[in-house]
Amino acid sequence: MSEASRNEGAWWESAVIYEIALISFQDSDGDGKGDLAGLTSRIDYLKWLGVDAVWLTPVYKSPFRDLGYDISDYCSIDRAFGSLEAFDRLLKALHAADIRVILDLVPNHTANDHAWFIESSSSRNSAKADWYIWADAAENGGPPNNWLSRFGGSGWEWCEARRQYYYHSFLVEQPDLNWRNPQLRAAIADVMRFWLDRGVDGFRVDASAVLIKDALLRDNPHNPQAKGKPPPQRQTPVFTDDRPETMDCIEFIREVIDGYPGRMLCGEVQGKTDRIGHFYGNDRPRLHLPLNFALLDSQWDALSLQATIDAYFNAIPDHAWPVWVIGGHDKQRIASQIGEPQMRVLAMLLMTLRGTPFFFMGDEIGRKRVPIPPDRVHDPFEKLVPGYGLCRDPERAPMRWDDSSNGGFTTGDPWLPLEPRDGAANVAAQQRDPRSILALFRALMRLRRERACLRHGGYEPLRAQNDVLAYRRTDGGKEILVALNIAAEPRKLHWQGRGRLLMSTHLDLPSEPLPDASILLRGNEGVIIELEPR
Ligand code: GLC
Numbered sequence: 001m002s003e004a005s006r007n008e009g010a011w012w013e014s015a016v017i018y019e020i021a022l023i024s025f026q027d028s029d030g031d032g033k034g035d036l037a038g039l040t041s042r043i044d045y046l047k048w049l050g051v052d053a054v055w056l057t058p059v060y061k062s063p064f065r066d067l068g069y070d071i072s073d074y075c076s077i078d079r080a081f082g083s084l085e086a087f088d089r090l091l092k093a094l095h096a097a098d099i100r101v102i103l104d105l106v107p108n109h110t111a112n113d114h115a116w117f118i119e120s121s122s123s124r125n126s127a128k129a130d131w132y133i134w135a136d137a138a139e140n141g142g143p144p145n146n147w148l149s150r151f152g153g154s155g156w157e158w159c160e161a162r163r164q165y166y167y168h169s170f171l172v173e174q175p176d177l178n179w180r181n182p183q184l185r186a187a188i189a190d191v192m193r194f195w196l197d198r199g200v201d202g203f204r205v206d207a208s209a210v211l212i213k214d215a216l217l218r219d220n221p222h223n224p225q226a227k228g229k230p231p232p233q234r235q236t237p238v239f240t241d242d243r244p245e246t247m248d249c250i251e252f253i254r255e256v257i258d259g260y261p262g263r264m265l266c267g268e269v270q271g272k273t274d275r276i277g278h279f280y281g282n283d284r285p286r287l288h289l290p291l292n293f294a295l296l297d298s299q300w301d302a303l304s305l306q307a308t309i310d311a312y313f314n315a316i317p318d319h320a321w322p323v324w325v326i327g328g329h330d331k332q333r334i335a336s337q338i339g340e341p342q343m344r345v346l347a348m349l350l351m352t353l354r355g356t357p358f359f360f361m362g363d364e365i366g367r368k369r370v371p372i373p374p375d376r377v378h379d380p381f382e383k384l385v386p387g388y389g390l391c392r393d394p395e396r397a398p399m400r401w402d403d404s405s406n407g408g409f410t411t412g413d414p415w416l417p418l419e420p421r422d423g424a425a426n427v428a429a430q431q432r433d434p435r436s437i438l439a440l441f442r443a444l445m446r447l448r449r450e451r452a453c454l455r456h457g458g459y460e461p462l463r464a465q466n467d468v469l470a471y472r473r474t475d476g477g478k479e480i481l482v483a484l485n486i487a488a489e490p491r492k493l494h495w496q497g498r499g500r501l502l503m504s505t506h507l508d509l510p511s512e513p514l515p516d517a518s519i520l521l522r523g524n525e526g527v528i529i530e531l532e533p534r
């Protein structure tokens with residue numbers, strides 16, 4: 001399947017994208033919450049690290065019940081974060097550092113104190129009466145159907161002023177917008193243009209798969225695999241999630257962004273790997289980069305990983321550019337699951353697979369889940385659906401820049417606690433250590449920049465054997481072999497032809513020609529080997 005060298009494609013095909021939860025990155029004013037000025041002061045770090053773009057979780061005015069995914073005004077910055085001027089300064093400074101900026105676009109719902117909802121909920125005759133999803137009560141006066149909120153309980157909430165229910169996929173305070181309404185669509189397009197005109201490089205579309213719900217409000221069926229699942233997952237959400245009509249909304253959003261050359265649309269999509277291909281679109285394009293979390297869901301062994309990677313490549317269309325994500329504000333830290341030694345292997349996997357890598361702030365220091373005492377829990381998911389380990393605060397804890405008690409994040413009280421300082425991963429210590437996982441992330445990104453083959457080359461799997469996951473990247477005559485030892489014990493690896501070692505995850509071997517066509521991989525070691533043309 002060796003493929004001819006392709007020209008450098010769009011910037012997002014070569015970029016490494018770094019997700020930042022702004023509230024936890026760097027505080028500048030001592031209020032315990034990260035802010036725009038704090039992030040601006042850390043641009044040197046981002047530049048040093050070598051990421052090409054940052055995606056910021058919502059920065060807009062919000063009551064912050066759901067990490068800012070409850071938006072009160074799409075076109076203003078929350079006071080805790082700064083101002084539009086501070087945003088413009090940040091954007092300019094990031095662009096000056098050659099770092100692109102992706103904002104979160106949350107088109108599915110607003111906060112209930114958004115002016116649109118206040119108007120819509122005031123009366124059935126208001127100008128925005130149809131901007132949200134309203135329905136009459138069932139005959140018994142109860143909710144219109146059995147749909148559940150993902151955050152627990154019925155998805156319907158009664159509104160006395162209209163004597164109707166409104167639907168909320170998430171919190172009661174996050175009413176769902178009505179994407180069947182052309183005025184609403186136009187209003188979201190205006191929001192996008194507001195930020196695109198300011199110069200942002202694209203959006204990550206939140207909850208893109210749920211924009212349209214069934215017009216007949218048909219009840220969702222019982223989930224046959226409900227046993228042991230949290231209550232919101234005890235139905236199969238066929239009439240609320242991933243409706244075919246939703247694709248038209250994504251195409252609409254894409255058309256808006258296509259009015260601005262060089263801007264990118266990535267997005268949260270739901271469902272299994274076999275659904276992900278649809279989100280690229282065919283005749284009408286949809287997302288440039290539907291986020292793919294398959295590596296996080298995979299079992300951590302060579303055979304499972306080779307199957308996961310294969311299934312994903314097979315599930316996306318030929319024209320699609322792949323995406324790999326290893327962390328995010330909704331996902332449990334993978335370092336807690338696989339441990340630091342394998343986290344290094346994952347870093348090499350992420351940076352050498354064909355596709356755009358995404359990682360979440362803190363992944364680069366191998367950060368683990370931060371224990372959150374019950375009285376400090378913020379996440380509404382945990383409060384409303386307790387007992388299922390759904391709390392997302394452990395990944396959202398403030399960044400640990402150094403080993404001081406507040407980690408260099410704030411001079412005040414951090415909005416969420418940091419982990420105890422002793423032995424905790426922190427940026428400063430790892431910057432001093434040339435073999436830290438941070439140094440590894442940085443070295444891998446540098447290698448990606450240097451080798452077009454790693455960015456754009458074809459992907460050719462080798463047979464995973466003996467706990468070693470291996471593949472080649474090929475670009476014209478160039479070939480790079482990547483071999484990852486998923487076991488903690490040494491494993492022998494053979495190949496054909498002469499090779500030169502480019503990097504070991506241990507960062508302790510010189511880049512030099514290898515005497516034999518084989519190498520003894522140490523436990524938890526991954527290597528990148530350049531093969532001489534045969
Ligand atoms: C998306 C966000 C998540 C949020 C939800 C509701 O899934 O990633 O953090 O809770 O939307 O807004």
Ligand code: MG
Pocket residue numbers: 027028029030031032033034035080
């Ligand atoms: Mg602050």
